[in-house]
Amino acid sequence: MFSPWDSSPFLYGMIALIVVHYGYKWLNSSRYKLQDIPAVGSSSYLLSFYYALQNQSDSRRMLQAGYDKYRDSAFRIPLLLRWEVIIAGPKLVEEFWEMGDDELSFKDALSEQLQTLHTIGPDVHHNDYHIQIIRSQLTRNLSALFPDIRDEISTAFSELIPPSQDWTTIVALPTLIQIVCRTSNRIFIGLPTCRDSDYCALNIQYTTDVARGAGILRLLPEVLRPLAKHFVTNLPSRLAQAVKHLEPVIKERYRLLEKYGDKWNEKPCHSHQFIGFTAALYRLAAHSEYMAPLRAEVEAVIKSDGWTKAALQKMRKVDSFFRECQRYQGFGAGNNSLEHLNRLSRKSFDRAFVVSSRRRARKDLQFSDGTRIPKGTFVSISSMSIHRDSEYYDNPDIFNPWRFSDLREEEMLKHQMVATSNAYLPFGHGRHACPGRFFAANELKCMMAHLVLNYDVKMEQEGAMPEPMTFEFSIIPNPKAKVLFRKRREF
Template sequence: MEGNVVTYGLVALATLVYVLRWLKPSRSSLPDIPAVTPTAPILSFYGVFKYFTHSREMIQEGYDKYKGRAFKIPEVFRWMVIVTGPKLIEELRKAPDDTLSFEEATRESLQVDYTLGPAIHHNGYHIGIVRSNLTRNLAALFPDVRDEIVAAFTEAIPLSDDWISVPALETVMQIVCRTSNRIFVGLPKCRDLDYRKLNIQFTVDVVKGAMILNLLPTFVRPLAARIFTNVPSSIDRGMKHLEPIIRQRYQAMEEYGSDYPDKPNDMLSWFMDEAKGEEREVRALVLRILTVNFAAIHTSSMSFTHALYRLAANPEYILPMREEVESIVKAEGWTKAAMGKMRKVDSFLKESQRYHGLGSA
């Protein structure tokens, strides 16, 4: 009951601030970009609430009406601009980071300073590691990845002579989480059920927290973050799983050097090698691992689940892809290079993602 009172109070405050904001002219109203809803102060406020319940319809309406152009939809404290058509999308793609920044947009939409912490925003050294170390080691790690995929599928969807039902997205998330963490932290931790639950729930908590914080005025967010986000408790839970592993690896580094015998070739080791200053602390490393899980699990799971549904709806594509996979594997085995030659599978997955994005916008 007490939590509900706080929630209603914060929402009421946000509503008041929003009304006051729209009663005062703003330089950020983007007058040259047409809107799906009326732009007058009170009417645009109605548009915000309509977007909560009819977002897909509003985006479709804007797309149909302003095809090949940009249009805007009201959010609580700003306009969301959507561009359509090849010409504008290409312009968007080519824009330099100091003009249109994906990183800053992510920081704002996910309220990173509050949901993941300011260190993630101001020191993104993990991004370079994902781009370099992970890409460079994919071929070497491929046997481990395939081993985990096989083990995860066998456990999540047991072989049976009879039909069995499993929830698609939830099942795929378990498989993706296990496989990703085979690269992130290795065996046996990647198979720990509580550890997997933590990483899957962490993503849900971050997105929910960001959604609530984006409804509130800036000056309220530091206080609201303490109520609606649980990053500290997630890190505490992650510490129970990863602190012994990190301490053991630090001890090996002190005794035998940075390239100690049987050093694990995983992302946690890469983080430990690259981290400087406070980022070398156990708690900071745990947060980095939670953050890369946040980036990996749900996006991959949603994309794969969409492809799975599309395959079920279009079974005529099953046999051509199966024949392609079987012929390539027979000739080359299961390798990263072999995967690169599966052009029909690659095309199917790309086309599925083209049809089914991660969100309407």
């Protein structure tokens, strides 16, 4: 098939255009306008590029250095094509959350990062209907959906990690992705499609393709992107594959709706997501001492309440364990996660961020300490540093799984896994705080409850926590680490 990219004059022309474009952009860029904000590393163009390269693999150290030095204000970190301003001072952080979308825009930051207009498509770019669906149909129906979630988790675990008397070695991340993918799709699309391996692979691949396409499109001048998307992404063919799976399901649903009208109360929710479980599993497998308290709690609650959503709410230790994992090592999703994962592991979707809540300035802004943010600048909060700041947490560098469940009752409610605050940012905070977090927490806690009741786990290298991998502002739990599972021995 003919592709203009195969033609040398076309290719050289494109390269020249890109060079001119970035030269022009650089001359007019906010690099100059950001001069008043202190830079981590160096603010000079060439040296900042060197630090930008360093930031690709060492962002945690660079961010912490900036946070320690400019703890009461803001600083900037060089990325390959631009600067990111990090708001650090507590007062400025308050002001950050108070700013409206016409000042600091969530959508503009996300659109630039994922190139949603050209990758996912104009419907999602212009219309937030999916957020309403998550907030209403999905979250409000969690109790009713719970039996399906529970059933899929239990079936998926027994098929993908069959309980055996001997230790079985599992590469954790890809296996957990399958379990999460099946469980989420049991809710979004239902049986039997949620178990279709081709459909699950498509879900995973689609996300990777969006990230890869967006990564290439971002390098091109805006004007070329509508054309270039046809050559650098294969999303239309992925969508066609998805339609093959979804069309019969959707037709059947229309048929049921016509037949039963509003009386048909099982209208499902459409969306898709991948969530993380791996980091918590590694921690549990590396620390056998956490197993007994978790098991005791889950057993007692299930005995009194059975498997219900309400029962999950009573699992305070399980909740605290996840919340502490998120606090301690990050766990949030964000705009550049998929791209990062794409480079590190095609099949990894469990991601965490050292910064949170990226926004893009829609106009020139000024914070109360005089920090000026020019229009177009990307601004974030250093969630990692906040989560490890002794002003917000006692002994912040110690992982304490029962940190939140040991609190007094009324305090504990304020510190449930899904509760966001200025000091707890894995799900973001404020008006764009993740609307899927109730669903995600439900699914993760149910998976953990199932796991501790049915399996013993340990790391392949006993007691060792696998090193996470970092790329730019993202962290992922090690995608290759192996966890040993066996059927639970002690009852």
